[in-house]
Amino acid sequence: MAYKINADECLGCGACAGECPVGAITEKDGKYVINPDECISCGACASTCPVEAPSEE
Ligand code: SF4
Ligand code: SF4
Numbered sequence: 001m002a003y004k005i006n007a008d009e010c011l012g013c014g015a016c017a018g019e020c021p022v023g024a025i026t027e028k029d030g031k032y033v034i035n036p037d038e039c040i041s042c043g044a045c046a047s048t049c050p051v052e053a054p055s056e057e
Contacts (some may be wrong), residue, residue, distance in 0.1 A: 002036035002057060003045055009053035016045035016054060 005016070010031045017025040017032055024038035025045060034045070034054065045054040 002039035003054045006053045007031050019044045019048045
């Protein structure tokens with residue numbers, strides 16, 4: 001299981017990337033994406049995101 005960022009909702013603010021304990025979130029074309037192979041499903045990104053774009057798949 002991993003979290004995934006809804007690209008239609010992501011504002012590209014980068015707040016989630018700074019909170020991820022394993023560095024699984026990177027910027028791509030103005031949006032942020034989660035590497036599912038690195039995500040440990042801690043939920044920190046979802047808690048930090050102002051628009052709740054990350055959710056568990
Ligand atoms: S759930 Fe946790 S480990 Fe996974 S991307 Fe979000 S902050 Fe990183
Ligand atoms: S905190 Fe939310 S809006 Fe900001 S980059 Fe991350 S997913 Fe996108």
